[in-house]
Amino acid sequence: MDFKTVVFNAARDGNLTRLKAYLHSWRSADELNMFVGAKVGGATPLVIACRNGHYDVAEYLIERCKADIEQPGSVTFDGETIEGAPPLWCAAAAGHLPLVKLLVRAGANVNSTTRTHSTPLRAACFDGHYDIVKFLVENGADIEIANRHGHTCLMIACYKGHIRIAKYLLSLSADVNRKSVKGNTALHDCAESGSLHILKMLLGHGATMDVDSYGMTPLLAASVTGHTHIVEHLINVEYGLVTRQQRIDALELLGATYVDKRRDMVGALTLWKRAMDDRFPADGVDSEPIPKPKDVPRIEAYDFAVEPSNAQQLEELLADPDAMRMQALVIRERILGPAHPDTSYYVRYRGAVYADAGRFARCRQLWHHALDMQRAVLPPLSPLTQSSLYSFAELFSYMLAERARPPLRGRIIPPVTFEDIDPVFRKALSEINRGMELLDSKLSIDREQTLTTLQRVLVICLHLAALMARLLEEPECTEDVSRKIHKAVYSLVKLDIKVRQGRSALHVACSAESCRGGAARGGAGGAGAAGGAAAGESAACCGALVALMLRLGAAPDARDADGNTPLHLVCKLNPCPADVVRELLNHGAHIDTVNYEGETPEEILKSTQQTLTSIVNPLRYTTLKCLAARTVKNYRLPYRHVVPQCLHSTVITH
Template sequence: MVKMSSGVWGFMPSRCRWIETLRHCGKTLLRRQRRLLRRIKKVYLHSWRSADELNMLVGAKVGGATPLVIACRNGHYDVAEYLIDRCKADIEQPGSVTFDGETIEGAPPLWCAAAAGHLPLVRLLVRAGANVNSTTRTHSTPLRAACFDGHYDIVKFLVENGADIEIANRHGHTCLMIACYKGHIRIAKYLLSLNADVNRKSVKGNTALHDCAESGSLHILKMLLGHGATMDVDSYGMTPLLAASVTGHTHIVEHLISAEHGLVTRQQRIDALELLGATYVDKRRDMVGALALWKRAMDDRFPADGSEPIPKPKDVPRIEAYDYAVEPSNSQQLEEILADPDAMRMQALVIRERILGPAHPDTSYYVRYRGAVYADAGRFSRCRQLWHHALDMQRAVLPPLSPLTQSSLFSFAELFSYMLCERARPPLRGRIVPPVTFDDVDPVFRKAISEIHRGMELLDSKLSIDREQTLTTLQRVLVISLHLATLMARLLDEPECTEEVSRNIHKAVYSLVKLDIKVRQGRSALHVACSAESSRARGGAWLPAPGDAQPCCAALVALMLRLGAAPDARDAAGNTPLHLACQLNPCPAEVVRELLAHGAHIDTVNYEGETPEDILKSTQQSLTAIVNPLKYTTLKCLAARTVKNYRLPFRHVVPQCLHSTIITH
């Protein structure tokens, strides 16, 4: 389990590599902000700048934040007072601030002071006329910011000065919801005393009772029920009871299912106990506790008092990824599976999928989690089997290019890269990692290509979408697909590669080339394969690269070129794949040679007038160290360059078929 916690399988990304960088950047930014404040004070006191220049300085932004925003974020009362009273700073001008590593865009000064818990500053701003209901770009109010971190005195002050307790953020989350989720009992009690809407729903249909059940605060839950909270369902069909079961808050579940309250039906009680048992298996690794909960549910299904039994559904399909597991139908069968930990784990997955359904994020998450555990134990086949099932569920119910689908595809790419890395090392404690074969990679690659197809259809549709965001997510899936294609291209050099495997690899990669896809900045698949994006995905911060892997894979580039990828394709900036390859430092020499061998022009200029050689010089690299330029310079190229350099009129002199050649040079 060490690998999962460090982010090897794409669940919880490791922060240790960049947290120090963030801290350093934060200190540098703070120094720049302080210099700006000192400059303002000097300008004002010595009066050697005009009022317009002073206003420009007061309104200037460092790291997206104005001086007043910086002062309010960091609790500098005297600086804020000086800016407001003496410099006449705009008390509503928003800026960007960082809380707990997250950047908040468009935050007004009052929001910053309330979020950081600086009550004197909040009073100063309100006294100066600040709008108590101003919002950030995500529609978060100063009151909601104070509720988030439990600043009760600020919450009370803002409400007493006209703050609206019912303004929700863009997700529909109200002040009461966030107070319940964060477990701030005093604030929740205060908001309820003001008759906050206890059953209001967010965009995804959850209520304050859902948030309370997820956070595990029994005291707040009792308060909400006392103020008329009801057991509503959210957009996933989840009740607060099921939400508590999924998160493993046994005390919340026990309170809600107790007969004296009469809040839930018998079927709901059974589902809650079975789902809580599944959580015990996967989250707590408590097999005995899970079995006890499942027994209680079984007794509830077949009560001893002669009540009508509620047997388990019989039409639940048996799934290969779960070893065709069937749920026990009586207590004796339950006892038998306790002796088999794997059977218990499969039961947890079966129960979760039956109760939550395939559309719920937790269903696929725990399937992937179980697969990661198998991978850590060296059972890669079982891992792939479970991950394919999770990916199939996601693609069946989620929209194209969903982040969850991307994550699943990315996990496969990580797994294959890890296996290749491990095979290149001496076996650890006799553990032998099996080779990565075409049959392993191809099913994932085909699903990635299918996802690209769905994304392209979404772009071509008349639906109202954020086109730039869609292109960005499409590019991410393309990068993953290129990494998988790289793994297949490397298999061509393996001694075990037969003619049939070679033919199948060519067919698979051709299916990507023939898409003729265009992503961000008008780049083709070959552009991306030769660019920094692909480098980061293969050899940089994204994926471990096997052995002596190049930043971008010459074997893949050569294969794509042989299959018809255009070496002279241009992106929105006029760059060819050769331009992008030369932007890398160090420049991948083999990739450059492959591009030139397949018809790329060494002297093609982009829209900035730069040739690949010019780009190499800007990074202190030399083209002659990679290839002999004369070998790839033709008489046609020299003639076109001469016409272009001397600006000779050519449109009515040379044949039109040569115009494009002259322009590109």
């Protein structure tokens, strides 16, 4: 263990005796500064001491060792790594008031920020450390500094439900109507978290019912999250905060939340009846009826459901739970619109529930609708679109895996057909095309990040292609289906796509990235049966897919930015898939091609304790031309004016 690690561990553990023993012998100020300022795991000894609340260690590092009180580091809170956190931020976030006072006395900047522009004050507000909040404000902390998302101290206190801190910030005239980058206010955050007490305080300080970037008011935010008490308070006619139409929308949306989130059909029906009564009042000043919109399209995925227009039709819904669920989806899409994440989330959730019940056709129908909504309103390669595509791949993999097992309690899994996979595959290809167009455009984008997300979508597309390749091996696969599969996969091969590190589709199909899966699982699509088998389990580095891509023209000798061919990448896998190696070699891959590090596939295999001879007979794939090229290369023989120009590339690759 090196010296800086020993010093760091002593600071982390709060072992002042050991720390003094190691640092006391260093007489040179430069040497002392070097060890005190050195980072282990991204954090300095002072940063980690402040994070863990070791006052005596921090005091020693500051006063005796002259540690830099502003030098930031990386620390972890609740499983999340915070980059660029100054010592004061760490102490404030962890709730160590004595350390906060020590650092401020030493001259620490109370408004220093992390890499995401979070201040020590905001960190203290997040976890409800009132005494630290008060101390920082009294020592010059700015209550209006927002993080990179535009979230202020008041917003985070409201969202986390810290009443005392919210009241204190309001007493300092914090801006109650300030908006974040996405347009939400403190009232939105309060409505989402469900704190009625704070909500009343905000309203008392002049908070208004603004809309965010999705057109959501705090009232609708409370309806989406299911906070009935917040909704009831805001729609109370005595306050005059909302219009009649807003009140109706809130009740209808809250009813949809009761169906999908609480599974409370009776409660939902009660709310929808209240909204209906508000639409068609029997008498009173507001007697003008407000009928439901007539131009709302009837959607096949929702069984062409039409919203009831009277109380009798509402009553009839209760006898049909499926109809109630479709009503919830119709209402949510009408009120929130297709761009709101919750709209597609609950469509996907409902589809996953159908998949768990064995109703796979209904699941696919709903998921296609959610995917189409996402692709229509979201930017290319959106994480939400990726998640939807990946859920389809998981679903198909699960169905194929389950069909190979004996039926469980008589449950019959229907076959996965080309007609099931192809529409999803085409939509995935469309996303890849959109991503490539984005890369080719002159728009200002993070090119590396775009290539990363493009690769994720490509991996999903390859998983879907691998599932189709598996269908070719089925005895019932007809010539017509075979032709369609070849045509579909050819459309991917001919794109000649290049992603991170200059890798082709064949490179990715043969790499570890393919084995890890295409996108982070999340959202509603990973529920139950639909999430029971990752797509990577049946599709990663699939020999049938590689063989199909090679037959359709994928280049076996293509090189990435490191000079690796697909064969190099396959040989890095442990265990190495022998069928893929053989397919690459049978289609012209060279067994002795060197990458830019001078490594051959055989040498890479040896580094993973595997041997090429256990997979193939190397002599079968070694030509006289290869041996001659290797001899020229190994003995550094002059060849440029000796062998024909057309053979130069052969010598170079060996």
